[in-house]
Amino acid sequence: MSQTATYLHRFESAEAAAARLAKLDLGAAARPLAMASGVDLAGAARALAAAGMAGDAVSVLGQALDKRAAVWWACLAARQEPPPADTPIAMSPAETAALAAAEDWVRGPDPAKAHAAFAAAEAADMASPAACAALAAFFAGDSIAPPGGQAVPPPDHVAGLVSAGAVQLAAVRHRPEIAPQTLAAFVDRGFAIAAGQDHWEN
Numbered sequence: 001m002s003q004t005a006t007y008l009h010r011f012e013s014a015e016a017a018a019a020r021l022a023k024l025d026l027g028a029a030a031r032p033l034a035m036a037s038g039v040d041l042a043g044a045a046r047a048l049a050a051a052g053m054a055g056d057a058v059s060v061l062g063q064a065l066d067k068r069a070a071v072w073w074a075c076l077a078a079r080q081e082p083p084p085a086d087t088p089i090a091m092s093p094a095e096t097a098a099l100a101a102a103e104d105w106v107r108g109p110d111p112a113k114a115h116a117a118f119a120a121a122e123a124a125d126m127a128s129p130a131a132c133a134a135l136a137a138f139f140a141g142d143s144i145a146p147p148g149g150q151a152v153p154p155p156d157h158v159a160g161l162v163s164a165g166a167v168q169l170a171a172v173r174h175r176p177e178i179a180p181q182t183l184a185a186f187v188d189r190g191f192a193i194a195a196g197q198d199h200w201e202n
Contacts, residue, residue, distance in 0.1 A: 007069035007194050009160075011039040020063050023157045030056035042194055045187070054183040055168060061190045062164030063157060067140035070159055072106045072200050073190050074136050074166035075099060078129035080189075081170040082182055091130060094123050099130035105137035106200050114141025129173070132166035 011017040017039045026034060030053045037044035041064035048057035062070050078091075078099050091099065101120035105113040118138035124131035138144065140159035143151035167190070171182040192198045 006196060007066055008042055008064055009066045011041070014038040017041055020157055021060070023161070024059045024063070026056050026059060027053060029053070034060055042191070046191070049184070049187050054180060054187055057187050058164045058167050058183065058190070059161075061187065061194075062160035062167070065160065065163075065190065065194055067159040068106055068109060068200075069193050070163035071102060071133060071136045071140050072198075073186075073193050074129065074133035074163040075103050075106065076189055076193075076198060077167040077170040077186050078102075078133050080186075081129050081173065082175040082178060084174045091128070092124070094120075094125070095128045095130040098124040098128070098134040102130070102133040102137040103200070105140070109137075109141065111142055111147065114138050115147055129166045129170035132162055132169060136160075136162040136166060 011020065017037070018035060020041070021031070021034050021044075030048055033047055033051065033053075034041075034044040034056070037047065041060055045057045045061035045064055048054075048060060062073075065073060078095075090096075098117070098120040101113070101117040105117050114137055117134040121131045121134035121138065124134070126132065126135055136159050139154045139162055142153065144154045145152040167186050168183070171186060172179045175182065189198060
């Protein structure tokens with residue numbers, strides 16, 4: 001990884017990184033390869049991608065990125081989702097609103113925007129990459145409790161988990177026949193984000 005990579009979550013110990021990996025549904029061959037990375041989950045994702053396990057690489061990279069970067073990755077994947085073959089389509093209004101809410105949170109994260117993203121994800125039935133990106137923004141916020149109530153921090157791994165789900169769904173929803181190539185391209189975008197490229201302010 002580039003020394004300029006500043007958008008990665010910093011794990012305090014190999015045990016903390018292993019505990020995070022334990023929350024993922026990795027393949028039997030992927031798990032030992034990922035666990036061998038110690039605290040370097042980005043390195044684990046890179047090793048999985050090199051071994052042809054792009055789906056597992058996406059799951060791990062979702063945890064390697066810091067939450068804001070992971071949500072941005074989900075947003076980019078939603079924007080670049082391949083449309084059905086020979087049938088160009090636009091996102092529905094609800095999906096467009098969900099993606100806008102997710103991107104709004106990334107560009108200026110605050111509790112009100114996180115809850116607005118949740119409402120937008122619900123309105124989009126939480127059934128598209130854009131809706132998943134908005135849901136990830138909600139879980140990347142400071143609290144999942146209703147506004148005005150006592151704060152309830154979300155579990156640390158959930159924003160990355162939902163962000164990875166958005167990326168995976170974007171790769172397979174309309175064009176499963178090219179999913180391996182699409183997923184590989186999305187993994188490359190994730191590493192670019194980690195390295196400070198494809199930044200939300202670029």
